[in-house]
Amino acid sequence: MEKRKERIVVLGGGAGGLELACNLAGNNKALVTLVDVNGSHVWKPRLHEFAAGTVDSTLSEMSFYMLAAMRGFTFEQGKVVSIDRQAQTVRLAAVRSQHGAIEGPERDVAYDRLVVALGGVTPDFGTTGVAEHAVRLDEKADADDFRDLFVAAILRSRHSGKPAKVSIVGSGxxxxxxxxHLRVSERGFINQAVLESHQRLLDVVILEAAPEIMPGASDGLRKAVLDRLALLDIDTHTNAKIAAVERDAVVAEGGERWPTDITVWAAGLVGNPCLEHLCDFAMDSKHRIAVDNRLRTTVDERIYALGDAASFKPTPDAVPLPPTAQCASQQAAYLAGAIPKTIAGGTPDHFEYNDQGRLLSLARGGSVGSISPFRSKNDFLVHGQFARAAYQSIQRRHQWSVLGYLRGSVAIFADAISPAKSPALKLHG
Ligand SMILES: Cc1cc2nc3c(=O)[nH]c(=O)nc-3n(C[C@H](O)[C@H](O)[C@H](O)COP(=O)(O)OP(=O)(O)OC[C@H]3O[C@@H](n4cnc5c(N)ncnc54)[C@H](O)[C@@H]3O)c2cc1C
Structure with a gap:
């Protein structure tokens, strides 16, 4: 008798989870189901561009339902609320419409192997007023909220003549x-016809609690970023430990205040709060699920975790890997090979992380980064076209992995020519 196919369920269709579902789907020994609370996928590393309005998010948004049909997996929309390890089921909450009517019932999804890829969130560290008065860029809705606030503030500035003030807490x-990117957006509002070109519509300040910006970056990269921020007339303050965010000011522990129209809270990353309540996973101090060297959770070898939701230490004494798309993608590629091999009775190699460096796209400030090619221990500072290409390659690989080479290449081409065709500065997202 033919053996029943294994049911592999991937929770979370983000940078890592979606790549994994697409790459497992071709396997004829498994039935793959992807679960996500949203009906479409958005590439998170571009949220700041959607927020600033320099790129239209529709270009990077893909329907999970269409991808499921295209790549051969099943998609279940719903919010993951719990995992029953004995019954091997995941409980999904009912899906509600905007007006609260239930559109899909609460239900259980059965699995033989489960992968948790539910991402992370920006923590407020208990700081007063963050929840009420600051925007965090954790999902597309946050980027849309920010853009609405930004457009309104800059229109007020055009009329009052006083620059809109944006305060960003966190210098990562x-x-x-x-x-x-906000500097680029500002230009879109300057009225050339009446020679407003010297008018300043926007003041941006970056506030960092540490003694230097970009904690953890090499000195060379930090200096290159500081030079570019200065060129763009973006103010930076270090040793600014923020005690409270008010409606119209950001307040440091020492009492220093920065008047603000919009505050963005971009300080650090922890695991998605829902991870704590799913079942009895062992968690690290940043609320991420502890995994072993094959990305299996320490409590159940049939359950894996990856990306921002996982805490993986390359060696027992090392710090866990950083929460990046680069890391999530490598872990997805590893599990796309390791899970089928395990199902077939084999023993996969351990996961090994290949750090390809840290790259930033500073809009008109250019791209800059530090890379360590060929697993070298030394970082090299890169900038210009090379850094831009390296920066973009992370999303290009994601598009190819998810859409296949032909469709992926078409999407990349559309993306490349889009800014001229589709200015995204509009009042409604
Ligand atoms: C502005 C910004 C810029 C960035 N730039 C870079 C960069 O240049 N390079 C880089 O490598 N990384 C970058 N990152 C980090 C990168 O985006 C993340 O590390 C990466 O997206 C993590 O992938 P993931 O698959 O673990 O989770 P995510 O991509 O966050 O996906 C999580 C998924 O889970 C779903 N979900 C969440 N909760 C539930 C629930 N309860 N039930 C069902 N579904 C749920 C979400 O809808 C989402 O689809 C950036 C992040 C931001 C915010």
Whole structure:
């Protein structure tokens, strides 16, 4: 009798989960199901561009239903609320419409192997006022909210003559890239016809709690980023430990205040809060699921975790890998090989991370990064076209992995020519 196909369920269709579902789907020994709370996938590393309005998010948005039909997996839309490890089922909440009517019932999805790829969120560290008065760029809805606030603030500035003030708390990739892209957006509002070109519509400040911006970056990269931010007239303050965010000001522990129209909270990343309540996973101090060297959770070898939801230490004494799309993608590629091999009775090699460096796109400030080619221990500073190509290659690989080479190449071409065709600065997302 033919053996029943294994049911592999992937929770979360983000940078890592979607690539994994697409690459497992071709396997004839498994039935693959992808679960996501949303009906479409958005490539998270471009959220700052959608927020700034320099790129239209529809170009990077793909329907999970269409992808499922195209790649051969099943898609279940719903919010994951719990996992029953004994029954080997995942409970999904009912799907509700915007008006609260139930569109899909609460249900259980059965699995033989489960992969948790539910991502992470920006923590507020208990700081007063963040939830009420700051925007966090964790999902597309946040980028849409920011863009609405930004357009309204800059229109007010055009009429009042006083620059709109944006304060960004956190000087990592999200903070520095968003700040740079806002300068591009500002230009879209300057009225050339009446020679407003010298008018300043926007003041941007980046506030960092550490003594230097971009904690963890090499000195060379930090200096290159600082030079570019200065060129774009973006203010930076270090040692700024923020105690509270108010409606119209950001307040440091020492009492220093930065008046603000919009505050963006972009300080750090922790695991998705839902991970704590799914079942009895062992978690690290950043609320991520602890996994072993084959990305299996420490409590159940049939359940794996990857990306921002996982805490993987390359060696027992090392710090866990950083929450990046680069890491999520490598872990997805590893599991696309390791899970079928395990099902077939084999023993996969351990997961090995290949750090390809840190790259930033600072809009008119250019692209810059530090890379360590061929697993070298030394970082090399790169900039210009080479850095831009390396930066874009992460999304290009994602598009090819998800759409296949032909469709992926068409999507990449459309993306490349889109900014001229589709300015995204509009009042409604
Ligand atoms: C502005 C910005 C810029 C970035 N730039 C870079 C960069 O240049 N390079 C880089 O490598 N990384 C970058 N990153 C980090 C990168 O986006 C993440 O590390 C990566 O997306 C993590 O992938 P993931 O698959 O673990 O999770 P995600 O991509 O976050 O996907 C998680 C998925 O789970 C779904 N989900 C969440 N909760 C539930 C639930 N309860 N039930 C069902 N579904 C759920 C979500 O809808 C989502 O589809 C950036 C991040 C941001 C915010």
């Amino acid at each position: 990739a999200t903070g520095t890239e968003l700040a740079s």
